[in-house]
Amino acid sequence: MGIAEIVLTTAALLIVVASVQPLARRSGLPFTVVLALAGVAIGLAAAWLQSHRVADQVSQVASAVIDIPVSSSLFLTVLLPILLFQGAVTIDARRLMQDIAPVILLAVLAVIVALGIIGGAVWLVAPMPLAVCLLFGAIVATTDPSAVIALFRDLGAPARLTRLVEGESLLNDATAIAAFSAFLAVVITGQDLDFWMVSENIVVGLLGGALAGLLAGRAAAWMLEQLRFYRAAQLTIAVALPYAVYVISDHYIGVSGVTAVVISGLVLSAVGRSRFQAETFRFFEETLEQLAFWATSLIFLLAALLAPRLLADVTLLDLLYLLVAVVAALAARAVILFGIFPLLSLARVTQKVTTQTKTVIIWGGLRGSVTLALVLAVSENFLVDPEVKRFIAIQATGFALFTLLVQGTTLSTLMRRLGLDQLSPIDRAFRSQVLQQSLSSVGSSLRSFAGRYELEDELVDQAIRPYNERLSRVAEDDSFAEAISDRDRLTVGLIALANQEKSLLLQQGWSGGLRSALVDRYLLSVESMIDAVRSDGRLGYLRAARRPYRQSRWFRFIAWLHFRCGVNRPLAIYLGQRFQFLLINRIIILELIYFLEFRLAGLLGDRLTEVLGEIVNLRLEEVERHLIALRLQYPNYARELDHEVLERYAYREELEQVAQLRDAGIIGEDLARDLRVEAGSVHASSRRSAKVDFKATTPELLHAFPVFAALSEADLERVAKKLQTRVVADDAHVFRRGDPGDGMYFIASGAVEIRIGEEQHRLGRGDFFGEMAMLDQRRRSAEVRSISYSHLLFLPRAAFDEISVLVPEWRSQLAEVAAARRRMNEGEKEESAEKPAEDPPKETPEELREAQPEEIDGDAGEESPAPVLKLQGLLKNRDGDG
Template sequence: MPELPVSDIVLTISALLIVIACTQPLARRTGLPFTVVLGIIGVIIASGASWLLHTRLTDQFNEVAALVVNMPVSSATFLDVLLPILLFQGAITIDVRRLTKDTVPVIFLAVLGVFIAIALIGGAVSLVSSAPLVICLLFGAIVATTDPSAVISLFRDLGAPERLTRLVEGESLLNDATAIAAFGAFLTLIISGGGYEPGLLVQQLGFAFLGGVITGVICGRIAITLISWLSSFRSAQLTITVALPFVIYILAKNYIQISGVVAVVTSGLVLSAMARPRFEPETFKFFQETLEQLAWWAGGLVFILAALVVPDLLSDFVLSDVLIILTAVIAALIARAVILFGIFPLLAALKLTQRVDNPTKIVIVWGGLRGAVTLALALAVTENPLIDRETQRFIAIQATGFALFTLLIQGTTLTALMKWLKLDQLSPIERAFRIQVLTQSLSTVKSSLNNFATRFQLDPRLTEQTAQQYINRLSRIADDKSYKQEINDQDRLIIGLVALTNQEKSLLLDQRLSGILRHDLVDRYLLVIEDMIDAARESGREGYISAAKKPYRHSTKFRILSWAHTHLGFNRPIASHLGKHFHFLLINRILVLELKSFLDQRLQNLLGTQSVTVLQEILDQRLDSIERHLAALRLQYPKFAKTLDRRILERIAYRDELEQIKNFRDAGIISLDLARSLTSEANFFHAARRSQTHVDIKSKTAELLTAFPVFKNLEVSELTQVIKELHPRVLADGAYVFKKGDKADGLYFIESGAVEIRVGDDVHRLGQGDFFGEMALLNETNRSASVKSISFSHLLLLEKDTFHELARTHPDWRSSLSDVATKRKTMNRETRTDLKTD
């Protein structure tokens, strides 16, 4: 093949991009997937160019045809240039938090499914062909890769269920990674002449896969750090994200000798989960749009360039190859059906995954299209000089024929299959809710139209004619008897809860709040929001409230940090944790207050007064819980509370200042130079203002102890000695200090917060300045009651040995404690007597 000049290559690629652009409206008109139409056009162009170049009828088009025929398309063009950005964009587009709910089915479909497909396809093909089993298994690995682009675009056009799209997206990414890793292992086995240990082969495959995951996570986290560091430089942030997949892919594949595909996909998933809070909202939108455009170009070129090599790959095709191709297709469909109809029901029965309905399973089975990756791997075999000619021919023809069958037969019938299975239709609840949304929207449009016409003094008759169209549509909706289903109260409530939670997510990522909440706290908040959505759908009100309160409960991390603070004296970690918790609660409160306004303004007419009243009660319940936790923290850390409030106000003011500058510039009131100058000044002023991120947990213990009556008669030196013996304990709301029957470990003083003492059915509450735990020490018994923190509490523990030593040297102190204990016993007896009398 003669080498083309660089200018001719650029010309050909540019012309192909124009063809790709013009193909999109053609695909929409025909109703076929875009990539299927693109593949057909590519085959037509390649076949036509080859015919023009070799025909004796004319030589007029030889130069143009040569540009297509001699285009230097190799496996590296697909795998090293186009594939990384496609994989990366696909991984970033996936909502990782939603995907985690389907982790088990995606892994089974992608990983186990690939190996079942390789075994079934390889075994079946070996029965109907003369090729050795190892070559048939290599062919199975090549065609095990699925191409989601055609299917996903079709799903979105038809409005397929979100979960179906998510399953196919997740499966395709991991599928490609697993299949390409298996391809490399089988290729190595063939080149080695079969002298490769099976155990070593499995070990190599595992190392490539696991190494790719680790490399992807590390590189993804490094990219996140760089993006955060370059938060003020949009172009720099975008450059890093665009360069990242190519750096990772080449580094992993060529230098570390691990799976570059796995590494790129993993890094993309890391960025999908963590990148958004690190970008300014406008920058993130620009970043998404840029990656989508790059992936669209790459995806189009992948298909049309792959189609250009189809005629060459099929040049030695004979009729007997049809049997092998059909056998492989049937085996591939059976392999997917085994996973979906055999293993998935078992996983659902074991509650390892949600149930997948049969229509969705059928579409996933039939929608396993193959495309550019399959052809790229086939090209890699044909280009390898260590592979014999017969094997190259076998792989080229079978892989190409298999890919063409899936695109031309499965791809063209997928739309009809989805419509037949009614997967393009809304659920009954959504269809019923659609009527209400449409009615309100059309009424609003009609009203806005009349206001616009009045304001600008347009012809009233034309206005009336235009408005009549909306009146007619409203009438048709009201008279439509084809579908009438009332939404029950529970469904309305779930719709409202999901709408509120989605709005909370939008507010969290809003431009004005950008930068107020730390990135790690945004990540945590987003996880809480996803849990709230799932809980609302599954358990309604109770599930939503439980998920919303989850961040307020004491976590394992908090208990570990509290233990380190109490026993090891590590103050900074718990102080930082409390500062983040304080920050989280404050933003949580702001967003819930915003949700109350949103509920009144946007959902009142859609959901009705009764549902909105219940939703208001739920939000009030959330707000009360937040206020209670915040009040305890404000009481304990008043200085930090004021600092945090000031920081939020300054950030809001900064955002408003930038918005005002932008508005003046958009209106043409100020010049571009002045806008830049004002923006730089605002940025400089804001950057110079930093605030602390952790609370000050160094309490003024001496001042606090003098407030306790039992310490008022101690000398200063004695008080100093007691202070040295006190151990701080930090407890979250709901955490037990001790339980009934526990051994007495000491006397507790409440520095701040409150606790609840439960003796049988009796409940008593103590607050700041109180103490408890003296009865078991004085009587030398186990604990007779359970004590639980009912707010965020700081306690001081005087250990048992120190207590007895102090009681021995200060009889008056012991007497004071005995009086308190006697009074509490009397109070407990009186309470129980009253209960019996009642």
């Protein structure tokens, strides 16, 4: 069969695919089921025409259809990689990673249980060795990813459950193919069945493929980052990735190519979106969707064409074996869903699944592309015994056709009978509010349109009457108020805000507002906010929103390097990224306030909009508190970042103006492209790399300390030049008892805890400590620990002595404060000795932090309700050295 005939036949099959799609919609059957029916019908018709030789030309057409070169390599190497890659990219990998343990458990365990039950059941009735029956079990153990994903989306299953099953349906192909390869090797060589060797091969293949996919995905993400402004190059890299990964892993490294493709797709799903521009990523998704549609369609159609030939010599006994396999497969899925899922639910690693949903999942286990490809792999292998080939071909092909033609055609009926095709109660009630707003908008827009073009009022009334009637019916429907509780409506509103925040964040990321790594971290935070809303309402939403501000272990480590070893660069990079994060976070939250007022208010009502506004304003206040502290500490860096934001906004507006002129037809695509390139080059040349300067201590910042109030501007300039910035992590020691008195500290932001013996005190912004050891020329008499993320200004001993000489009154003021503290401390000790009463319970560091739930990373200012002491109260309850 020549190249021209192959191309012509493929084109004809694609036309059939295009014709089948509207037929599937009208019939209400899944598209793959109708496609399989069409393929079987075409295959039967071609075989009949070829055998009866109606006419030479017709016989040639029939031969072209029957003899089209279809092989397992075509399925596994050309069509399957893009299908799996598209499914992996479509899944939200950030949230899937939260459930990766149960996903892997289901992906591996479900296949092993299925192949064991199916193979064992068939071995009991069929005259075939156990290895052959287990080979057949591996072929039919895995469900078709596209069918399963489409099924769950149609079901409207809970989001977390959908992620579990989607991830399992993608990863179980790798397990099935690895098991297939191991059992096929046993069948070909005739060796005894060694389950330990088979298990070892499966594990090595899966782990090796996962590592290869991870490395390939990260490399592709890096390349996409470098090619951000080259759309064609980015798309080329993304489409070539699954094929390169599959071939290298499967044919050269000897690990699971399927696993490698899926993992690389999940990596791009997690970090790829922030590497594309908005328009490019949408086009990338559409391109993958189209390629996956062609791959799925050709797989099912070509496999269905082969079905009549593979089932040519079927017998009644074969039908009996097939019936046993079908029952065993349903039982295997029941074992997973009714045996394993409840255990996962009890362990709180997955949500509970209703019996109705489990029933549909069991019956919806459609087999497709992988099953038929593995059948061909056995049929093409000349080392396999012909009787084994016949058995595998009949049983596996018949099994796949049964799931498609019997289970697939009855699936929608089963869903309707179980009531799984209906909207959830919240969606049904919320539907009236959405309809009311949209119908009102349609009516006003229609009248505006008619007035603009001077259409007859009578025609306008006729056109608008159905909408008014529907609007009246919707207005009388009070199911929204009755069916949805305040908590449910609040949940809907918070999830809408989180989704809008995700959209705004990606816009900022595409414009260069944040580094890709920060965008990825922010996106994961937003997803956590959505999950927290569903489980804990607004409190969960606020806790998840605060989580990015907290210190990580990495921050604790680099803060220790900065404070103890003088290594500043890692901390400077971290603080710079934190500053950018807070700045963009503030912009996005302000956009959320606008979105809430102008988009959600009409749907949710005034009272709920007010509550949501209070929640968003809480977030805004927290972000601004952190920003104020950083702006005080690094004013020059803050100004540079503000300038970058304005420059990026101007660049985005310039591109928008060019796009509007192009869409209006005022300029052509060539001129628009030239203008975009020029704007991009100007934008790139104007970008500056702002850096955090740890020496940026200004007189304005020192005004926050009452102890500097009497100094002149010139004296403040001298002090500012001597101060050093120290950033201290939560629960990190500033100094310990007995350490040298090498300087004193001023708290720019944050809070510290001072301990002398059994006594504890806390100090916050505007306070100072450590001066007694300086004045008395002795070692530290207290232990000081940061109880939040704290910015401290450190004045070394040499600088202290120098400033004391230049400004003698300042040293005198500190000496008076120190003397008063000593007297106060001695008085407290005497009073404590005279009253040997039971000591009050001491607060643990954890209790101290829990007493300030609204504080994130410290910044304990005047608004804080926590008992943070100020300089004015030092003479009453302050210990000696602090």
